[in-house]
Amino acid sequence: MHASTPVLPGLPDRQAEMRTGGLYWLACESPDTADRLCTQLLTSLPSSARALLVNAAGASHDLVKAIPAERGPGHLTLFDLPSMSPNRMIQALRQDVPRVRGGEQALWLIRVPHKGWDELVAQSLALWCSRAQDWLRSVGSTLLVVGDTPPPALVDILIRHNDNLSGLAQVYVAQGARHLLVHFWSNESGVTGLHDFHLLDEGSGFRVSPRPDDDGAAPIANDQRQVLAQTAVLAGEAPPTAQWQLFDDPYALLERGMDAQAATVIFALNGSDDVNALATRLYQLRSHCGRSVRLVVREMLQGLRQHEEQLLLASGANLVVPHGTPFLRFLTLVRSIQGHRWQRPLAAEPSTLLARLQPLQVRGSLSPRAFAAAVKKMTDNTVGTEVRHQLLRLQPLPTLSPSVVLQQLQLRRYGDIACIAGEVPYLFLFACSPSLVEAALRNVFRLPWQTVLGGFESVVPSQVLAMAQFQSDAVAEVDATLLDPVDAPPDVEALRPLRPQSISLQALESRQ
Structure with missing residues (x-):
């Protein structure tokens, strides 16, 4: 045999x-x-x-x-x-x-x-x-x-x-x-x-590795079938069973959840502005109640980014249910984690996680040196996590200059930055998986990206940022704004002023 x-x-x-x-x-x-x-x-x-x-x-x-x-x-x-x-x-x-x-x-x-x-x-x-x-x-x-x-x-x-x-x-x-x-x-x-x-x-x-230490026998708890949930997670549906206990206020849910031993606690996430506060609540429950409590987050509005989801998981969540998941599917996912024990090491305090998994408060166009420093900082911060970034070398169409490509970018999210290094435009997308690059390009370009670029190449930061082109402090045509996290305004696009461009008649005739 x-x-x-x-x-x-x-x-x-x-x-x-x-x-x-x-x-x-x-x-x-x-x-x-x-x-x-x-x-x-x-x-x-x-x-x-x-x-x-x-x-x-x-x-x-x-x-x-x-x-x-x-x-x-x-x-x-x-x-x-x-x-x-x-x-x-x-x-x-x-x-x-x-x-x-x-x-x-x-x-x-x-x-x-x-x-x-x-x-x-x-x-x-x-x-x-x-x-x-x-x-x-x-x-x-x-x-x-x-x-x-x-x-x-x-x-x-x-x-x-x-x-x-x-x-x-x-x-x-x-x-x-x-x-x-x-x-x-x-x-x-x-x-x-x-x-x-x-x-x-x-x-x-x-x-x-050997199986994680189970801390002895599984705890005997009489609340294993109990579900404590924010009312919003039902989205108007009736509670599935009598074991569901509902709370309109997330703080009331947090207070009741502190008594849980092996129950399921479900929070509603209404937007990215609530991520940090929710991560803190999850951390409090996980550190107080132990590994047998099952913590679930249901995203009620679309917009959760990859690094924000990882922050919630690292803070103690067993499961993050994406926006748009049908109600019956949501219930199936909740049932699927029955009996699970959270296995990830818990950080000493949530502020450490917040610092590592959030982007720098910078967006838009930077000088090559500032761009390289920001990319290195953000990639170093997320080493050892599932957060993936994309550093793209853009290839403008032959008729367009690198500066025109940058003018067509509308980088709304913090951590999304660009520069021109050695006459080559580069774009860094924070927390963007390889499968979503083209979708991201559709979002960050004012025009369809195919009308601006002939293509793009994903490159490894450590192999590119050490090149001499990234030692320049030349100010980019459209400057990014560096902001203190406390004073940062909402993540919305700032309109750029239109700039007149001179075009010769000879150039127009040559195109006809």
């Missing part, structure tokens, strides 16, 4: 071993994590093993160069796939993998990028999984697919097709820690369901 175990110290065999003929899938939150786990898996294989590595997300040699000569499988074959669309990649894997000689009685490791793997590839993916599993059984091999940055739809698609998958796991970051979520896993030990593990980065590799 051929069986392979990805060596993650601390991970039970029933969630690690892979059986012969099995097709397994691991979706990672970043390319770096996916690459490192591939290298760690290959390093852990015994010298008697035969493995084949197919890399569609880079060069195979980059994944194996760190494996010591005395470690790893005795026979390792490497293949690279060029960049292609998801459907073409699935088709290439379906056609080419079974043709490879030496693929019998072996472990196949396929590294893929998950960009674009959405509902449009669902049918092709289901067909490939079905055929791949049939082929694996016929040749006595095992296949593990490792991908990075999966879109939200992908995991749902794979779960729907679990009949053709032997296991599905996911690495994600939540509440400042990396987790390994095993959705389901089957091997010779049987089938296991959902399990969530902490995944620790030890530099040389990852390991699964």
Whole structure:
């Protein structure tokens, strides 16, 4: 029998071993994590093993160069796939993998990028999984697919097709820690369901941490089914059960919540202006009542930013329900956390969290030196959290100058800043995930951004801000306003004065 175990110290065999003929899938939150786990898996294989590595997300040699000569499988074959669309990649894997000689009685490791793997590839993916599993059984091999940055739809698609998958796991970051979520896993030990593990980065590799200390037995409380909630969270609906106790005033809810042992306490969030005060209430409840109390926030008005949501979670919330969630879905989410214990370390005081997870009180156009300093400060503040920022190198259309691009920006939110460094415009978007960049560009440009930019490139701050272009103190054409947080006015757009521009007749004639 051929069986392979990805060596993650601390991970039970029933969630690690892979059986012969099995097709397994691991979706990672970043390319770096996916690459490192591939290298760690290959390093852990015994010298008697035969493995084949197919890399569609880079060069195979980059994944194996760190494996010591005395470690790893005795026979390792490497293949690279060029960049292609998801459907073409699935088709290439379906056609080419079974043709490879030496693929019998072996472990196949396929590294893929998950960009674009959405509902449009669902049918092709289901067909490939079905055929791949049939082929694996016929040749006595095992296949593990490792991908990075999966879109939200992908995991749902794979779960729907679990009949053709032997296991599905996911690495994600939540509440400042990396987790390994095993959705389901089957091997010779049987089938296991959902399990969530902490995944620790030890530099040389990852390991699964022991389960968090439960502080002894779970407390015996007679309020586990009780729900204490602000009346506003029902949005006009009737209380679902007699166990719901409603409060019109959040301060009255806070006072009553201080007596809770394992109840669910639900606050309404009516806007971004209330985030800091609500974070303080959550912190008070969490520090006083312990980890068994379940704290929920329901967003009643749209506008919660990523860093504000992370502030609420870090202050003690188990769950933040987004604006627009249907009432029945909201109730399902509340029920889904029954029995959960809050696991995140609690900060010494909430002011520390507020300082780390809020942007600097600056927005608009800055000099390159001030821009670099602000970007570094904001990125350093949020290290170790789930807050992600985007530093974009903008590419103006050939007919437009960098200054014209900056004039078209309307940066309303604090932390969103821009500059021109070395005749190149840069834009920093605070708390913006990669999937929302184009939506953010639609919001910050006065005109459709495609009429101003030929494109944009996401760059790493540490690799860009040290360049000589960012040492200039030249004042940008439109200055940002640095504000003390106490005196900062509401986050609204300040209208910029129109500036006349001279245009020669010759230039107009040349365009006709």
